[in-house]
Amino acid sequence: MRGRQLGLSLMGVLIVGALLGSALLVAFRTVPAINEYLAIKRNVKLVAEEGDNGVATPELRRSFDRRRQIDDVVTVSGADLDISRPGGKTVVEVVYERKVPVAGNVSLLFDFQATSAEQ
Template sequence: MRRNQSGMTLISFVIVASVVGFFLFILMKLFPMYQEYFAVKSAMKGLAAEAGIATEQPAQIKEKFFKRLYISYSENVKPQHVKIENKGSGQGQVMYVNYEVRVPLMYNLDAVGKFSAEQALSGTAAY
């Protein structure tokens, strides 16, 4: 009785390895975008938890926000991407961060990520 061998051929192994390699390449290119977004969200939550943040001026809030982002090595969020609105009548303020990141993938192909985050600044936020 003769047994047939089973398993991957060299060609099928190369195909599977190239598909996995392609997805790993894309993941390595896109991961820093999302890591920065989570740093922005973390900085916003940290600001919201600060006592007395709701009564501070927008310029002071932005300064504290960008100090937190500087620690995270965030490069894509600029002052024009941050907007702070007063909710009125002692309810605090709301911070909006809207920005776009463009990452070159290969040749003339880019990946574009649009990120938007919102955080109420009342000085009582919990993690």
């Protein structure tokens, strides 16, 4: 009795390779946007802590701008921050979009919201 052969054909290997390649392309293109969001979120929390210590709003914006230069954040600036002080606690929030080109005329659009308020 002949044994049955197992494995992928050449066409199967090409299809699986194309799917894995496209998934990796999307992943590699989105990582910088996610890293920038995490840096913005961290900086927003640090700026809010400074605001809780009595720092004025213009100085908070300058502090964020200094921190964003260190973290290489280019999407958001201190002028984009929404700073409020409900109940004596400083809440810093920023809402922004980031368009990530993938290939040709295909791109991904991310809507980010970073806030210092506990959720």
